[in-house]
Amino acid sequence: MQEKPITIANLAWRNIQRRPFRSCCLIIIIMLFSATLFGGSVLMKNLSLGISGMANRLGADILVVPYGYEKNLEVALLRGEPSSFYLKADLIDKIKVIKGVKAVSPQLFIASLNAGCCTSKVQLIGFDQQSDFVIKPWLQTQLNQPLNNNQVVVGSKITANVGDEIKFFNHPFKVAAKMDSTGMGFDTSVFMTIPTAQLLMKEANLIEGDTEHFANYVSSIFVKVDPDYQPKDVVNQMMPKYAIDYNIDFVMTKGMLSNISKWLNGFSTIVYSLSAIFWVLAIIVIFVIFSSSLNERKREISLLRILGASRSDLVKMLLRESLIISALGGIAGIVIAGVLIYAFSLLICQSIGLPCMNISITDGLIYALMVFMLTLIIGPLSSIYSALSLTKFDTYQTLREGE
Amino acid sequence: MKNRIVSSVLFIFIGALLILFPLYILPVCPLPDAQAIPATTMAGDGHMHSTPGKIMKCFWTARAEIGIGSLVIAIGALVLFSRSLFVRIGLSMALACTAVLAAAIPTILIGVCGNEMMRCNMGAKPALILLAIVLVIAAISNVLYLNKQVNKQIR
Numbered sequence: 047m048q049e050k051p052i053t054i055a056n057l058a059w060r061n062i063q064r065r066p067f068r069s070c071c072l073i074i075i076i077m078l079f080s081a082t083l084f085g086g087s088v089l090m091k092n093l094s095l096g097i098s099g100m101a102n103r104l105g106a107d108i109l110v111v112p113y114g115y116e117k118n119l120e121v122a123l124l125r126g127e128p129s130s131f132y133l134k135a136d137l138i139d140k141i142k143v144i145k146g147v148k149a150v151s152p153q154l155f156i157a158s159l160n161a162g163c164c165t166s167k168v169q170l171i172g173f174d175q176q177s178d179f180v181i182k183p184w185l186q187t188q189l190n191q192p193l194n195n196n197q198v199v200v201g202s203k204i205t206a207n208v209g210d211e212i213k214f215f216n217h218p219f220k221v222a223a224k225m226d227s228t229g230m231g232f233d234t235s236v237f238m239t240i241p242t243a244q245l246l247m248k249e250a251n252l253i254e255g256d257t258e259h260f261a262n263y264v265s266s267i268f269v270k271v272d273p274d275y276q277p278k279d280v281v282n283q284m285m286p287k288y289a290i291d292y293n294i295d296f297v298m299t300k301g302m303l304s305n306i307s308k309w310l311n312g313f314s315t316i317v318y319s320l321s322a323i324f325w326v327l328a329i330i331v332i333f334v335i336f337s338s339s340l341n342e343r344k345r346e347i348s349l350l351r352i353l354g355a356s357r358s359d360l361v362k363m364l365l366r367e368s369l370i371i372s373a374l375g376g377i378a379g380i381v382i383a384g385v386l387i388y389a390f391s392l393l394i395c396q397s398i399g400l401p402c403m404n405i406s407i408t409d410g411l412i413y414a415l416m417v418f419m420l421t422l423i424i425g426p427l428s429s430i431y432s433a434l435s436l437t438k439f440d441t442y443q444t445l446r447e448g449e
Numbered sequence: 450m451k452n453r454i455v456s457s458v459l460f461i462f463i464g465a466l467l468i469l470f471p472l473y474i475l476p477v478c479p480l481p482d483a484q485a486i487p488a489t490t491m492a493g494d495g496h497m498h499s500t501p502g503k504i505m506k507c508f509w510t511a512r513a514e515i516g517i518g519s520l521v522i523a524i525g526a527l528v529l530f531s532r533s534l535f536v537r538i539g540l541s542m543a544l545a546c547t548a549v550l551a552a553a554i555p556t557i558l559i560g561v562c563g564n565e566m567m568r569c570n571m572g573a574k575p576a577l578i579l580l581a582i583v584l585v586i587a588a589i590s591n592v593l594y595l596n597k598q599v600n601k602q603i604r
Contacts, residue, residue, distance in 0.1 A: 389579055390576075392565065396571060
């Protein structure tokens with residue numbers, strides 16, 4: 047078999063292989079940095095895409111809910127966790143005439159059964175087809191005809207396609223349309239007309255209290271404000287008139303989204319701080335390890351000098367060693383973080399409880415490239431001092447040491 | 450010796466994770482109440498609106514993975530006690546095939562709940578697939594390494 051010629055590239059690679067434990071430790075430290083930075087950045091992008099998508103397409107500026115149920119509505123919108131709450135429907139006509147209100151659409155929420163192992167928790171939502179401006183923008187294909195009493199529209203994460211039959215409270219429904227991925231609670235919700243929702247609640251004996259006049263109740267009212275008016279001004283008009291009489295409260299979607307943005311900013315600070323710590327740590331550790339191995343490698347370097355390697359060749363070899371370690375750590379970190387984020391993206395979003403959308407492959411590649419470039423800097427930056435100082439000692443003296 | 454210890458510890462660790470993930474770390478959907486389960490309950494069709502108390506696919510997937518995980522642990526232990534390189538190559542090949550089976554259980558052979566938002570679908574399934582991929586890579590790498598050693602010895 048032909049032996050490989052001794053080149054600077056070969057020597058650098060063999061040096062890494064010769065000390066597998068040291069090399070693995072260095073690669074792991076660099077991997078921690080690249081995985082944290084890449085994983086954190088992709089996750090933040092996913093969250094910010096989900097939030098901006100929600101802000102752009104939610105459509106409503108103000109959400110009117112019964113007093114004390116603001117959080118329930120937010121949770122239903124963001125995570126799709128089912129809940130039921132009601133307010134009087136005659137408020138809709140009163141809100142319509144308020145100055146600055148452009149459109150009003152009610153919704154009726156029903157929490158589906160949550161029994162047994164895999165019976166999924168589904169939020170059933172009754173919506174008003176005539177006035178709706180919340181659901182329609184998300185539909186994959188427009189409805190040719192209005193929904194009838196046996197038809198529903200399903201969220202993107204509901205395992206049913208158009209034309210399929212699904213059962214709720216033993217009542218079969220046909221899927222008339224499916225929604226696009228919203229990244230929020232709508233993905234796990236099922237939509238039907240308000241009369242159908244009321245009928246279903248009666249059939250399933252879900253109504254308690256004022257059963258005779260149940261048709262006069264809805265869960266929340268979505269209000270779209272005229273662009274010339276501020277949502278705050280509209281709320282200020284509604285508050286003194288109806289807040290006490292109807293026992294209602296208001297959720298400003300901008301406020302809700304700005305709270306989420308604040309949380310996201312905090313999260314990004316943690317991710318970038320952690321990445322910065324790992325980056326500095328990697329530089330320090332490689333610097334210390336390369337400097338400490340300086341003495342034990344003096345004879346090796348001297349021998350190479352005697353064999354004909356120039357000083358610049360030796361510097362190149364040491365820099366190449368650290369570059370290979372950085373590249374391996376960077377690639378490993380990006381691949382591991384990418385695979386974990388891809389595999390568990392749904393679980394992560396569900397655990398955080400925020401809307402989430404997957405970033406495009408192009409964006410992902412751009413992030414990966416940026417993180418990889420940052421990682422590549424680590425090795426040469428931390429080993430340049432050691433590399434330069436290694437070549438300064440006297441070759442003859444070093445070889446004779448210990449004789 | 451070094452290879453025997455490292456590879457065997459790695460295989461035993463992955464085998465243990467194959468058991469622990471669907472049961473404790475990222476568990477499949479919880480079992481319905483005992484009274485609600487009929488004696489003859491069989492795995493359902495994965496439809497999300499099943500009748501209350503019905504045991505779903507993910508439960509059986511977790512059970513099957515206990516068996517596969519135990520098998521991986523057993524083979525990992527055999528790798529530790531096998532001095533012959535050829536036996537270790539054979540055991541590693543068997544592990545690679547077992548890993549394919551471990552991935553096939555939650556995807557093709559049994560599956561998990563139909564709804565994407567169920568916890569078995571979001572956590573246990575991708576975890577089991579990833580573990581199976583890691584096991585395949587580890588087993589094939591070990592086969593290649595041992596093959597190299599055998600060639601060295603022959604030379």
